Amino acid sequence: MQKVLLVCASPRKKSNTMQVLEECAKEIEQNGLEAEIISLRNMNIDSCHACLKCAKIKKCKIDDGLNEIIEKIRKSDGFIVGSPVYFGTARGSIMAALQRIGMVSRATDKFLSWKVGGPIAVARRGGHTATIQEMLMFFFINDMIVPGSTYWNMVFGWAPGEVEEDEEGLETIRRFGNNVASxxxxxKD
Known part of the structure; x- marks a missing residue:
């Protein structure tokens, strides 16, 4: 079965970002694909050391749990990342993870090439577009396909559950999930 892996960068237990990714995953599943969400919440993701050992050992030498996520991405047809915006940009953990995932892909079998996906940003007021642009560079430099939606992949909300009030944002995410699956x-046909 075709599958999309979604990664949530929020450190919060009751996370708006997770809630938004769950909406996206529902749409993907309604299109007949499998969707799995992984949270980075309890992980300490280190930045890429640019040691290039991944070219020889076919995985990242840093043992912090990211290699397990990389294997899931390798086996998936799609890859979506969601980040909260606290200080105007994507969380450091997701950017560190994306840089290492990209390095392993480029140094080994280029497993990201032609995967479908894209970024999602969740914030109270601002920083959405900067966050999307920052994460989008990962998708483009790794030869991935990023479908559009009815607006930018962003949802407004701060307090837990507040994203439910942004119907336009959630509809944008549902459409994005539908477009990824389609x-x-x-x-694959």
């Missing part, structure tokens, strides 16, 4: 099915 594109994967077309590519």
């Amino acid at each position: 594109l994967i099915k077309k590519i």
Whole structure:
């Protein structure tokens, strides 16, 4: 079965970012694909050391749990990341993870090439577009396919559950999930 892996960068237990990714995952599943969400909440993701050992050992030399996520990405057809915006940009943990995932892909079998996906940003007021742009660079430099939606993949909310009030934002995310699933099915046909 075709699958999309979604990664949540929020450190909060009751996270708006997780709630938004769950909406996206529901849409993907309604299109007949499997969706799995992984949280970085209890992980301490280190930055890439640029040691290039991944080219020889076919995984990252840093043992902090990211290699297990990399294997899941390798086996998936799609990859979506969601980050809260606390200080105007994506959380450091997701950017560290993306840089290492990209390095392993580029140094080994280029497993990210032609995967479908994209970024999602969740914030109280601002920083959404900067966060999306920052994460989007990962998708483009790794030869991935990023479908559009009805607006930018952003949802407004601060307090737990507040994202439910941003119906336009949630509809944008649902449409994005639908477009990811539809594109994967077309590519695989």
